[in-house]
Amino acid sequence: MSIIVKNGYVVNPIENTVEKLDIEIGNGKVRRLEKNINTKVEEIIDANGKYVLPGLVDIHAHFREPGYEYKETMKTGSRAASAGGYTTVCVMANTNPVIDNVKVLKELKEIIKKDSCINVLPIASATKGLEGKEITDIKGLQKNGAIAISDDGKPIMDAELLNEIIIKTDRLGIPLMIHSEDMRYVNNGCINKGKVSEKIGVRGIDRDAENAMIERDLKLAKKLGCRIHICHVSTKESVRMIRKAKKDGVKVTCEVAPHHFSITEDLIKEKGSLCKVNPPLRTKKDIEEIIEGIKDGTIDAIATDHAPHSKEEKQLGLSKAPFGISGIELAFSITVTYLLKKGIINIVELAKLMSFNPSSIIGINRGKLKAGNPADITIVDLNESFIVEEKDLFSKGKNTPFVGEKLTGKVKWTIVSGKIVYRG
Ligand SMILES: NC(=O)N[C@@H](CC(=O)O)C(=O)O
Numbered sequence: 001m002s003i004i005v006k007n008g009y010v011v012n013p014i015e016n017t018v019e020k021l022d023i024e025i026g027n028g029k030v031r032r033l034e035k036n037i038n039t040k041v042e043e044i045i046d047a048n049g050k051y052v053l054p055g056l057v058d059i060h061a062h063f064r065e066p067g068y069e070y071k072e073t074m075k076t077g078s079r080a081a082s083a084g085g086y087t088t089v090c091v092m093a094n095t096n097p098v099i100d101n102v103k104v105l106k107e108l109k110e111i112i113k114k115d116s117c118i119n120v121l122p123i124a125s126a127t128k129g130l131e132g133k134e135i136t137d138i139k140g141l142q143k144n145g146a147i148a149i150s151d152d153g154k155p156i157m158d159a160e161l162l163n164e165i166i167i168k169t170d171r172l173g174i175p176l177m178i179h180s181e182d183m184r185y186v187n188n189g190c191i192n193k194g195k196v197s198e199k200i201g202v203r204g205i206d207r208d209a210e211n212a213m214i215e216r217d218l219k220l221a222k223k224l225g226c227r228i229h230i231c232h233v234s235t236k237e238s239v240r241m242i243r244k245a246k247k248d249g250v251k252v253t254c255e256v257a258p259h260h261f262s263i264t265e266d267l268i269k270e271k272g273s274l275c276k277v278n279p280p281l282r283t284k285k286d287i288e289e290i291i292e293g294i295k296d297g298t299i300d301a302i303a304t305d306h307a308p309h310s311k312e313e314k315q316l317g318l319s320k321a322p323f324g325i326s327g328i329e330l331a332f333s334i335t336v337t338y339l340l341k342k343g344i345i346n347i348v349e350l351a352k353l354m355s356f357n358p359s360s361i362i363g364i365n366r367g368k369l370k371a372g373n374p375a376d377i378t379i380v381d382l383n384e385s386f387i388v389e390e391k392d393l394f395s396k397g398k399n400t401p402f403v404g405e406k407l408t409g410k411v412k413w414t415i416v417s418g419k420i421v422y423r424g
């Protein structure tokens with residue numbers, strides 16, 4: 001299919017520019033970016049007044065296939081992602097079975113091929129069954145298409161074993177994404193330990209569950225001189241430790257989820273288990289430091305940690321419901337509303353945080369619009385506002401505390417390999 005995207009503001013995160021240009025697309029690739037392109041094509045997209053971004057890239061999502069199809073499927077997850085402006089999504093390995101061997105990885109790739117309308121890249125686990133005991137065949141998994149390695153959902157408590165995994169992944173040049181949670185501080189808690197947990201009388205998770213583990217992980221990375229990526233940073237202390245580690249030359253990157261820079265534990269009183277997520281929602285002070293980290297480059301990327309669950313599960317109440325917020329459809333709008341519209345970042349920085357940097361972390365040729373590159377493009381309206389309604393969500397997971405909230409910034413078109421996969 002041939003397309004011209006006309007008159008949009010094209011965002012270039014490498015040159016730090018925003019320029020009114022046309023983009024010609026053909027054969028799945030960007031043909032050229034120029035002013036006033038008037039060749040004959042099959043479709044012209046009128047992007048006047050809209051912003052044209054390199055397709056968004058999410059390095060951390062849960063699409064739940066195989067095994068938890070009642071929460072999400074490849075079809076619904078990728079459809080939701082396309083509506084969220086994502087052209088590439090990395091899916092975590094905490095499925096059933098866990099993506100911990102080449103056979104299940106190959107089966108997952110078949111599901112992706114059959115059912116996904118965007119690029120979905122599988123992440124394989126670091127240990128068998130996510131048990132934190134026995135290391136997987138990382139080399140074989142990489143050879144068969146795992147884009148990264150992660151036990152996300154579960155921490156690797158055994159430092160000795162993590163040591164080995166860090167060395168192995170670094171040597172193979174495959175990113176290791178670490179879920180940093182020290183179970184010794186979790187105490188069966190379900191929300192952040194603090195004012196709210198005390199007030200409503202539920203068990204709290206001490207923030208040291210995150211802090212102590214990130215401290216350990218950074219120490220290991222420093223000692224080994226190896227690269228690590230830290231998932232879903234949520235505390236002010238984590239941001240400070242990572243900032244310092246980066247200054248000291250530690251090869252660390254990290255991500256933040258939209259719910260960790262936009263809402264606090266206070267919302268739990270109103271929305272209950274819809275706000276139950278791991279790591280838990282924190283406080284205003286934590287958000288302030290996360291915002292500093294976004295501004296000064298301590299935080300490299302925004303990743304959704306899209307964690308869909310069923311209504312029945314979330315209705316079990318705060319202490320019994322599973323952890324997770326469904327987030328892939330709203331991540332862009334939350335970022336526009338809470339960061340861009342507040343003057344914390346501009347549109348070029350948004351493209352870095354949501355497309356260019358995530359692409360570099362996982363080492364894919366995305367995140368920039370250039371002649372010859374795959375035509376993965378997201379076209380957005382930065383001024384359109386809307387109320388989030390459950391019926392508009394494509395994901396099976398309706399578990400987001402943003403239902404009923406007003407957000408600004410809307411995805412209008414999502415293009416993957418030159419094909420329009422979503423029209424907003
Ligand atoms: N973030 C969550 O609250 N839940 C994730 C697991 C994870 O990301 O640790 C899930 O798989 O549901």
Ligand SMILES: [Zn+2]
Pocket residue numbers: 152153154179231232278279
């Ligand atoms: Zn996690």
Ligand SMILES: [Zn+2]
Pocket residue numbers: 060061062092152153305307
């Ligand atoms: Zn996760």
